[in-house]
Amino acid sequence: MMNQNVIVSDRKAILGSKTVTVSNSPLFSSPPTYFTFPRHKFLELLEAADKNSNNINKNNLGAGKIASWVDSMRDSSPTRLRSSSRDSVSDNDHKASWIVRFPSALNMFDEIVNAAKGKQIVMFLDYDGTLSPIVEDPDKAYITHEMREVVKNVALNFPTAIVTGRSIDKVRGFVKLNEIYYAGSHGMDIEGPTSEYAYGGESNQGVLFQPAREFVPMIEKVYKILEEKTKWIPGAMVENNKFCLSVHFRRVDEKRWTGLAEQVKSVLIDYPQLKLTQGRKVLEIRPTIKWDKGQALNFLLKSLGFEKSEDVVPVYIGDDRTDEDAFKVLRERGQGFGILVSKVPKETNASYSLQDPSQVNEFLRRLVEWKRKTVGEA
Numbered sequence: 001m002m003n004q005n006v007i008v009s010d011r012k013a014i015l016g017s018k019t020v021t022v023s024n025s026p027l028f029s030s031p032p033t034y035f036t037f038p039r040h041k042f043l044e045l046l047e048a049a050d051k052n053s054n055n056i057n058k059n060n061l062g063a064g065k066i067a068s069w070v071d072s073m074r075d076s077s078p079t080r081l082r083s084s085s086r087d088s089v090s091d092n093d094h095k096a097s098w099i100v101r102f103p104s105a106l107n108m109f110d111e112i113v114n115a116a117k118g119k120q121i122v123m124f125l126d127y128d129g130t131l132s133p134i135v136e137d138p139d140k141a142y143i144t145h146e147m148r149e150v151v152k153n154v155a156l157n158f159p160t161a162i163v164t165g166r167s168i169d170k171v172r173g174f175v176k177l178n179e180i181y182y183a184g185s186h187g188m189d190i191e192g193p194t195s196e197y198a199y200g201g202e203s204n205q206g207v208l209f210q211p212a213r214e215f216v217p218m219i220e221k222v223y224k225i226l227e228e229k230t231k232w233i234p235g236a237m238v239e240n241n242k243f244c245l246s247v248h249f250r251r252v253d254e255k256r257w258t259g260l261a262e263q264v265k266s267v268l269i270d271y272p273q274l275k276l277t278q279g280r281k282v283l284e285i286r287p288t289i290k291w292d293k294g295q296a297l298n299f300l301l302k303s304l305g306f307e308k309s310e311d312v313v314p315v316y317i318g319d320d321r322t323d324e325d326a327f328k329v330l331r332e333r334g335q336g337f338g339i340l341v342s343k344v345p346k347e348t349n350a351s352y353s354l355q356d357p358s359q360v361n362e363f364l365r366r367l368v369e370w371k372r373k374t375v376g377e378a
């Protein structure tokens with residue numbers, strides 16, 4: 001919500017100036033490029049960008065026809081922001097107005113920590129594309145030693161959870177940290193820390209919540225069927241994440257995407273209790289229960305004793321469409337903020353942006369440094 005204030009104050013400031021200069025650093029290029037617009041043009045850009053994002057917000061990525069599936073398979077997730085009409089806003093203008101709406105969390109670091117002064121930050125981190133770079137093979141999405149150390153230090157200073165589409169066993173295997181909470185299977189499998197040094201201690205150890213337990217037999221059955229139906233498509237891979245499935249097409253020739261989508265649709269038609277959403281070159285198949293990463297964030301804040309707290313600042317960093325569920329909850333709560341990890345403008349409910357896992361690492365490192373300094377000064 002802070003970002004909205006930032007934008008409002010920008011707009012007030014804008015009204016007082018003839019021209020507006022924005023930098024697209026460090027999100028789109030380095031060294032930074034600066035764009036200077038006449039005030040009226042800049043406000044036009046903001047209007048156009050707002051209108052464009054509202055239009056995209058209405059897009060329904062439901063099941064629909066195969067053709068619409070394949071169209072949305074071509075988009076990275078969340079929806080890539082495109083200029084609604086070339087003649088009104090050029091790509092560069094789009095990037096400039098997007099960076100004003102979702103400034104880099106590195107550039108805005110001081111504003112962010114000042115807003116958190118005297119409050120409890122709770123850190124929520126997506127895994128793939130946020131802590132680990134996106135790679136071709138999902139089984140090789142390793143976190144670097146340096147990132148693991150940074151996340152461990154974050155967890156020693158703030159209550160910390162990893163919220164991921166991966167199964168808990170798989171993400172624990174990658175992260176190898178006991179001081180944190182895990183919300184696997186897109187938030188449908190929540191476990192507390194196993195280290196007594198973690199926030200919340202004994203009371204939050206072990207399995208905390210699994211709202212989709214009764215779906216496990218169905219998930220296992222559909223996993224086997226999908227494996228059988230897609231094994232003839234080179235590069236296709238079905239991943240079992242315990243309470244949900246991922247059908248990967250990153251390594252599938254685009255000419256075969258329609259065939260893959262037809263196979264998946266032919267299976268799901270017999271399982272109305274399963275729904276499909278798009279991820280980054282992946283079809284995510286989940287139970288139709290009303291539970292997602294946003295609900296998991298609320299559950300974890302409650303488990304940590306911050307359900308009704310006015311003094312908590314939840315920070316959620318994520319890169320994918322399912323992270324938007326958490327960004328939305330932060331806006332509904334009117335507390336904390338989401339940070340989208342993306343190199344390109346995307347439709348998002350986040351407030352800030354970072355470019356890639358290396359910038360996430362830098363942001364987390366600075367946060368730990370700031371905490372140690374403020375505790376030292378106390």
Ligand SMILES: O=P(O)(O)OC[C@H]1O[C@H](O[C@H]2O[C@H](CO)[C@@H](O)[C@H](O)[C@H]2O)[C@H](O)[C@@H](O)[C@@H]1O
Nearest residue numbers: 127128134135136138141164165246250280282
């Ligand atoms: O919620 P997340 O932690 O972001 O998990 C979302 C999905 O991430 C993984 O797939 C993505 O990363 C892979 C490795 O970089 C990449 O190959 C794939 O194309 C991406 O979609 C994971 O494999 C999925 O099960 C998660 O749902």
